Amino acid sequence: MSRPGERRRAARILACCALLTLAASVAVVLLAVVEAGPLIVLSGLVGIVGLAVGLWWLVACRGALRVCGAVLAVGAPAGVLVHYIGVGVWIHALVALGLDGVAVLFGWGAVRATGKAYVMRGRAAPPPRRPVLIMNPKSGGAKVGRFGLVERAEQLGAQVHLLDTRAGTDVEALARTAVADGADLLGVAGGDGTQALVAAVAAEHDLPFLVISAGTRNHFAMDLGLDRADPVRCLDALTDGEELRVDLGSVNGRPFVNTVSFGVYADIVQRPEYRAAKTETALGLLPELLEEASGRVDATAGQKRLVGQQAVLVSNNPYATQDPLAGGRRPGLDRGKLGVIGLRVENAAQAADLAVRGERAPGLTVQTARRVEITAGADTLPVAVDGEALALSPPVVCTVRRHALRVLVPRVRPGSVAPSSPLNWRWITALALGRAR
Numbered sequence: 296m297s298r299p300g301e302r303r304r305a306a307r308i309l310a311c312c313a314l315l316t317l318a319a320s321v322a323v324v325l326l327a328v329v330e331a332g333p334l335i336v337l338s339g340l341v342g343i344v345g346l347a348v349g350l351w352w353l354v355a356c357r358g359a360l361r362v363c364g365a366v367l368a369v370g371a372p373a374g375v376l377v378h379y380i381g382v383g384v385w386i387h388a389l390v391a392l393g394l395d396g397v398a399v400l401f402g403w404g405a406v407r408a409t410g411k412a413y414v415m416r417g418r419a420a421p422p423p424r425r426p427v428l429i430m431n432p433k434s435g436g437a438k439v440g441r442f443g444l445v446e447r448a449e450q451l452g453a454q455v456h457l458l459d460t461r462a463g464t465d466v467e468a469l470a471r472t473a474v475a476d477g478a479d480l481l482g483v484a485g486g487d488g489t490q491a492l493v494a495a496v497a498a499e500h501d502l503p504f505l506v507i508s509a510g511t512r513n514h515f516a517m518d519l520g521l522d523r524a525d526p527v528r529c530l531d532a533l534t535d536g537e538e539l540r541v542d543l544g545s546v547n548g549r550p551f552v553n554t555v556s557f558g559v560y561a562d563i564v565q566r567p568e569y570r571a572a573k574t575e576t577a578l579g580l581l582p583e584l585l586e587e588a589s590g591r592v593d594a595t596a597g598q599k600r601l602v603g604q605q606a607v608l609v610s611n612n613p614y615a616t617q618d619p620l621a622g623g624r625r626p627g628l629d630r631g632k633l634g635v636i637g638l639r640v641e642n643a644a645q646a647a648d649l650a651v652r653g654e655r656a657p658g659l660t661v662q663t664a665r666r667v668e669i670t671a672g673a674d675t676l677p678v679a680v681d682g683e684a685l686a687l688s689p690p691v692v693c694t695v696r697r698h699a700l701r702v703l704v705p706r707v708r709p710g711s712v713a714p715s716s717p718l719n720w721r722w723i724t725a726l727a728l729g730r731a732r
């Protein structure tokens with residue numbers, strides 16, 4: 296489907312389907328209200344509030360209140376379900392939820408058909424002649440060995456350096472030596488922290504950088520649209536690649552590709568016991584960390600001041616926070632902006648407010664900025680940079696360098712591209728009526 300006329304027609308059909316499905320969902324809810332009375336709407340709302348309050352008590356309190364929180368967090372949604380079963384509308388609820396999901400899918404289909412979905416555009420790039428790849432044999436549960444990455448990379452003409460995980464390797468120095476020896480591409484098979492360090496050296500020398508999804512989380516690879524299930528596919532870039540220009544973050548001069556966290560999360564990941572027992576460690580520390588004034592940070596994001604935040608997340612390009620289909624993803628890595636999410640929740644009422652009103656609640660700030668400065672009362676601040684635990688001296692300044700990094704990616708990438716902004720139903724309606732520009 297390449298011609299504009301055909302695309303427009305397809306977009307209009309999909310927009311009509313989205314609106315019809317949404318209307319069907321509303322009709323099902325109205326039918327349920329007619330059959331069972333308006334109390335079911337109130338019941339749903341009470342369920343959401345109960346869940347939020349329960350979760351707050353679970354994470355922020357200890358002892359009996361924590362137990363009550365766990366019971367409430369499970370009991371509130373279960374209570375709603377029992378109520379809906381009792382009055383015979385649970386099928387309505389399920390069908391309405393399902394229809395909402397389908398409506399959103401049609402909506403995004405319409406957006407994509409118009410070509411309005413944000414896509415990072417690659418440009419043709421010649422294959423590298425002297426690629427050097429740094430591989431971490433331990434990352435991602437030994438993916439380098441399991442997927443035979445060394446052998447495959449060497450078959451494709453790359454020189455491979457394995458990290459010495461016993462002694463520890465200075466990856467930055469290794470990358471600099473490779474450049475001095477004539478590498479015309481640097482690449483990493485490993486975690487995002489290692490990716491960032493080598494990416495910065497590549498950016499400094501204006502060399503292309505190759506990301507191989509051999510880490511545990513591979514968030515950078517995910518938002519580049521790379522295959523996270525099979526890291527071998529990332530090596531296709533060496534023979535059939537294209538180049539993306541993406542942004543590189545910097546926190547007090549140290550590079551980052553994904554996120555920098557301040558506040559409770561950064562504090563928790565500093566603890567040595569965290570790696571082995573994530574949930575237990577978090578639950579053990581959260582009540583004090585959420586309460587303590589000393590752990591709070593202030594942030595200045597562009598013109599906006601965020602005071603006394605329990606957690607601040609700064610990301611290399613903003614996350615699609617409102618998209619149900621794109622949650623936890625960045626639609627583009629090339630917009631020259633930092634995403635900023637600040638959280639300040641003092642009590643159960645504010646947690647409930649957050650659950651009901653989302654981004655409109657005062658406890659949550661979501662915005663973008665080109666520079667973010669974090670200050671705190673303490674001399675050193677725990678900071679998680681791409682998941683790595685560090686301690687930095689405040690003020691901590693995060694900036695982003697637009698298009699600083701050339702990333703060589705396979706021309707054919709299976710990773711889907713996340714939509715760029717929340718679905719705009721007014722625009723979808725205009726599209727369905729043939730009035731959208």
Ligand SMILES: Nc1ncnc2c1ncn2[C@@H]1O[C@H](COP(=O)(O)OP(=O)(O)OP(=O)(O)O)[C@@H](O)[C@H]1O
Binds near residue numbers: 513
């Ligand atoms: N520069 C290095 N030199 C030697 N060993 C390293 C180095 N960096 C990491 N390692 C070792 O490799 C292990 C895994 O590394 P890393 O945390 O980067 O990968 P990962 O946990 O799979 O990725 P991520 O959690 O970022 O997705 C570390 O626990 C450490 O033992």
